[in-house]
Amino acid sequence: MHTVCTTDFPCDSCSRLVGNVRITTGLLTGHVALYRRLTIIKIRTDPMFYKCGEEEETSYHLLGRCSAMMMARYSIFGSHLMDTTEL
Numbered sequence: 001m002h003t004v005c006t007t008d009f010p011c012d013s014c015s016r017l018v019g020n021v022r023i024t025t026g027l028l029t030g031h032v033a034l035y036r037r038l039t040i041i042k043i044r045t046d047p048m049f050y051k052c053g054e055e056e057e058t059s060y061h062l063l064g065r066c067s068a069m070m071m072a073r074y075s076i077f078g079s080h081l082m083d084t085t086e087l
């Protein structure tokens with residue numbers, strides 16, 4: 001187990017941890033640079049998720065519904081599909 005750095009310059013492990021927390025928080029709150037959000041703020045023109053092309057790239061689509069992410073979802077959460085109550 002790694003202890004958290006107390007210096008002004010975090011080590012690589014702590015930097016990765018902070019990055020993972022930032023991404024997880026963004027996915028759970030919807031405040032992350034996914035295609036739907038980037039399209040809303042006019043940085044992109046296509047909100048569709050590139051891996052499946054079935055729906056807009058949103059947190060809910062990636063975490064709970066996308067067929068292209070089904071095996072990864074199953075290996076992490078033990079479920080192929082998840083609804084909002086499970087996320």
Ligand SMILES: [Zn+2]
Nearest residue numbers: 049052066067
């Ligand atoms: Zn998809």
